[in-house]
Amino acid sequence: MYLCLLFGVACAASHHFYYWSLDGRPATNQIKMMRYGTMLAFGAKAGLSAAVIVAFRQRVWTTVRKRFMTVGALDALFSATEDSQAVMSWEMVQSAKVAALLAAYVWLAPLVVVLTSNTLLVVPRRVQTPEMCPGVRTLNFTFEETYEWRKPPKIDRLFEIPLSLWNTTKEPEKDDPGWFDYYTAPNPSFQNTATIGSFLEEAVMRKNAPIETCGSGWNCSFEIQFIAPAYKCTDLGSGVDSKVTNLTQESGTIAPPFNMDVLLPKGKFTYYAFTSGGEYSTTQMKEVGIGGRPTMKSPFPKHLGAFRTEPVIWLGYVTLADDTKPVPSSPSDPAWSTAFIPHIFACENYESNYTVRINYTDAAQSTTMTNVTYLRPVINTTYLPHIDANDGTADNVTAVPISNYILPTSVASYRRTAAYHSLGFMLRDQINGTVGIGDDRENLVNPIANTKAIQTSRLLDYGNNYFPFPDIQRRIQKFYEDIILSVLGNPQFASVVWAARPGEQSGVTFNGPDYNSKRPMMTEEEKGLLYPCTKFRMALVYKFNARLLWIVYSISIALAVAGVVVGALALRENGGVVRDTKFSSIVAATRGSGLGRVRWTDGTDGTGVSVGGDGTVPEEVKGWRMGYGVVDASGGGGGYGGDGRLDVGDGFMGGRTVYGFGFEGDVRQLRRTPSLVQLTTLGK
Template structure:
């Protein structure tokens, strides 16, 4: 055999002669290569062969492959950081932000796919060196990253699995460019903040310092109570009655059956805040059934003197009070024994009512009232006293305003046995007394009556503690009394010019629903992670292919041109007219011919050839050599 010298000496062609080739036998298995050459001569031979067969690696393609991978990874990270910077912010300029996200996605896709394509080109040359593939299969491999119909190739699925997967990745990765911008959406989000808000409250103690003729807010000012001048003149004023505005506030609360709406301090937002202030409060206690039954028989219930409690008659609920009322007509001035304008008591509210137990009555018994009542009615008695209490109110403005009230530190303002106009808390007690009187009068404004002619009376005439449908007591009588108190107390906050009105600064929580950017990282990174992993695996395969091939290559026409120059292909196409000129259609027989890229013409040069005349180029012993596994020997000088 003669070895072709790609770098012949200069001179006359006749003087050039092929140099002889030495053949070294290779021991199969794990044995070492038998060689008579020294280590230095083998190294020199390797360098010479690297130069001879073009195995000198160029830096550009590996750098471009790794560089594009790094750029793709950087593009994914920049895309992520861009979306993180938008997360939770107002969804402004949505179209521009989506365009930026799309630009990042396509940049990342282009860089990763570019890296895979460069690696893929190295892999297909490795595959062509090691696997005989049909001409059609070779066509498909060279066009697979551009023409998806090439995936139908049988050779690609069976003889070029890794290369086919790499090409498939170049078609799948662009989906990340389509899906990843969807990780950023605009959603209605609850936007919450805190602030110091100025909110209304009351200071009932300020009533002690109020001057009736000089209201705190000038001509706009109001007083909830009014005072008479003493007789003779010059003495202290005394309580004269409930003011007009107090009555109006009561009408608002009791007619609406809820507090008058208060203005929100958080314009344009839902709002929550907490206010603490002192205000009147009725504390109620439920008596036992036995006490209630005894009270029904012995106490003066006023409105049922001529009637009887159900089931013996028709009355189901009555509210009264005991204790001495403040007289509207006060006694004349009486010197040292003067009692003009004195408070001598604070009435206690009593609410009596019956509850339907649902237990069937015994026919003919007293409980049935000759068959009028079908179930047993149980007596109840509620006792309520007026206190000064600390109100802790949580206001919530979410659509419809609402408030939740908790009370503590309940104490009596009236000091028995009497409190006169000279007492420092007299005016405040007059305010509390008026509040209690308005509640008492409302509770006494009607009674529960069932199964009689009075049952047809207008609903408005019934007590607020009576269920207007059943004419029995409401389920929570104690809560019903407290609701009346709360409704009136909160209504007072809606009058800003009262002498007891104050503005206080509290911390409030504001929120509303706004269109905000929402970033879902998993929506971005699921596609990017798979793309990066596929690209990294392809880069590693490409680097391995470069190492094994010994060169960096491409699929440009010039590369194909220089690798196909040989008489073997001339023989194959000679039978088919026009094929050598690129004519079509390509003959099926030629399409199915398997070719291998390796050493042909007994080692004279490398090119595509049929399997029987091509030597595989491998590196099984740690250095680049030209080994034909069928012959079991290597070529060398």
């Protein structure tokens, strides 16, 4: 009994630890794993049930020794754990409540297997693991500083591409001292990439990047750092009739080129972007030859090709004072003057330190800027509008201090600045212009647009009369970030490098290693290009409901322990002898001479002689009350106890006694008291 209980508890604990070991693991070999769990559940059920069955048997003998029951109730009592109908015997339940409860536990024990089988589930879950990923790239614009367009580097049959195009003062086939290259415009390849990103409204993704980096069937994310330009924005004013403050730069102060009066409700514009003030002139000299060579002889003007300043983005926009109210359609509406709030801000191009998280999920790319640290202005000068340079060039832009001009003769810084300028130019070109109403200011329903910004929904709300989004300042910064990250979409650009080796250009790598192929080993070169990442995917995993498991087992074990306690007490009352309900035990307990007076079957008489019939016990006999105890057998032989042993005791009043079953009136039953064991004749 005790060993069975311990075995059941051990199986329950093993069941818990087994399922706990599977929790969160990929759901492989599901049938096999479930079978092991079911086996442990059956073991727990079998052990606990066996313990209660042994306890039930002890309680049965204690019950029949203490009270009389009908033959039918005794039938039900002795077969309660084997015959489901026996448990339904109301007389048995009334006469042997504790034994009936133990039998009920045995019949309900299979629920342990049923209920615990639902504690290990297979559910979809995001599986995440830190890995080393191939093919991760970042940006390093120092390669723009050293790029030689006359002898471009080549990787896997393809030439590397700079972000800028160049003119030169060098004569063909000559190497005169003092010649230099100077900036012309953004490279057409980069213009194409930036334009695609503008229309996609997201950073351009490298072809097959998710498969190359994450591997088949996986998503992944990683974080890269690089130095690139970023627009630092400053609010200058908000509200009708508010004063617009000047922009304070590191090199000086500059006034906005417009004020609130050009914006609604006083003006006619809802969007007003001026981004060309101080723009580098693509015509540096009026008379040039092939390749931008000046026709004049050297020395050339000192500021030929110089980056004098980086244009500031000046942007005015209008938001609605209450977007829950209808928008006034014309100035004649009384709500016109209070319905609109004008704003103005300015953005400067700064060299910045980026931290970016790139995520590939379901073959789609998303980027998150986790940190941007502004380092220094791309060109640390302040533009002086309406002042011509008159320095011998066709570029009349003037800025101060002149000493901060970036000249073509400073090759490294000039080429890096050229790359930054090309990036900024593509943004400024996209957002420059206006959106507003006509000169008659009588129709807000159909706005008039004179800007490329209307080509995408990044900045203007199509569903709200093309009003700018209230967070347009952050949207412009995000627009610029996407243009920069789009460079990663074409590894042929010179500034695209391996994230694991920022000093090494990646190229397109047509003949690069297939990191996702099943090969026994990677070369040291391949290992050196792996970069930390996080791989994840939705997968079927095991989920263990420990709470439900232990609710079931706790109840089952608690009831089994209670049953064992009942069995232990019954064992004590039985004199410490473990009794059972084997055939020999039942026969030994039915040696009372009084039992022979009854016709036990329809096919025999009282003496046992066969008289025909079907051999079943008559109903009237089933109603007679019987009990187990001392049967008066004066002059008779001994009897067998409930455990199959011969039980002979000293006779009362000089006779001999035998323990066995007998009818009420023929049996003296035992009743235990704290002081002694008394023999009482019940029913008299």
